[in-house]
Amino acid sequence: MSLTRIHNLSISLDGFATGEPQSKEAPFGHAGERLHEWMFATRFWKKTGGTVGADHAFAERHEPGIGAEIMGANKFGPPGWQDDPDWKGWWGPNPPFHTPTFVLTHRPRPPIEMAGGTTFHFLDASPAEALQAAREAAGGQDVRIGGGATVVRDFVAAGLVDNMHLVQVPIVLGRGVRVWDGLEALEQGYDIEVVSTPSGVTHLTFMRKRG
Template sequence: MTLTTCHMSVSLDGFVAGPHQTSDDPIGVGGMRLHEWHLGEPLHEADAAARDLLMRPKGAYVMGRNMFGPIRGDWDADWRGWWGDEPPYHAPVFVLTHHRREPIEMAGGTTFHFVTDGFEAAFAQATAAAGEDGVDIAGGASTVRQALAAAVIDELVLDVVPVLLGAGERLFDGLDDPGLEPVEVIHSPNATHIRYRVGAAGGR
């Protein structure tokens, strides 16, 4: 079975990014605190397992423009994402934007495609490209909300990080309940990693 997945690190007060994203603060002010659980060495066993889940290869990705870069409005042709020459995706990445741009082929198999006709179109292109390896919804908050509203996500992993950001991008604002059932929980002092099946009875 080909699953559409999504994996997000979220603060205890519900934010997946802090406020005021800039090139110096890719995830907004304080946002990097949400990712410390998988950036240290050595990792706690539970965090390593969650990181492996985060990094499992997928056939294609859908990503919001703000996750691709801090630029608003027209593209700066020099901007090729946050991740250097070899991004960690190794697959086609479909970036939602209102501004056309030619695809960018990166080292290691990642190609960024820019989709200007909305989430459903980007998801359809990603599905066609992904084949049996499935699509991952990479983020950020707005893109994940669109994917949950479109009921395309089968599995959502949340890393619940015990910090309060107080402001930023909330993951779940304005959504109907998608029907979430926790099926696996692992934890460390740094985060509680909960894997949810999406589309369970009880969503409303």
């Protein structure tokens, strides 16, 4: 069976994956882009130039072997996007997913086919139901849980995540949406590896224990 994976989810020292308030002008709220500066410096992001050390090596694991993605409503758009029939996400006509992408929302709409192989499907579904739909669309490849923090937390709490890569960034946000809430004793179900890099971030890799 295909794996369920999370990659490059950046969190603050106090566990927030986004700040507040989220808006069209500030997708990550008061956090701005501070959580992602480590990635912007890598060759994975820049394509030409950029660093090729450990940060790049972790970041580029985001793409190989992925056949479908699941994301939450707040990753697809700012508050109120459901009222805008023309909203097609933050990413322009050719989104970076290039796979079937399932958006969890209580207000589904017809699928949107984009350039580059991305088709957005809108589901009002539980994590298990959404994962089943994504696996059927993934053609035997893995499914990526793309975020945001609430969706990641829900899938982890439901026991549906096989591999998870989080990046702890040395900033304190104080408010926003935390990943860890409700996940007490998470470490008991995963083997965890920790790698710190010269950029100042710490890569946390969680691999589900087998047997």
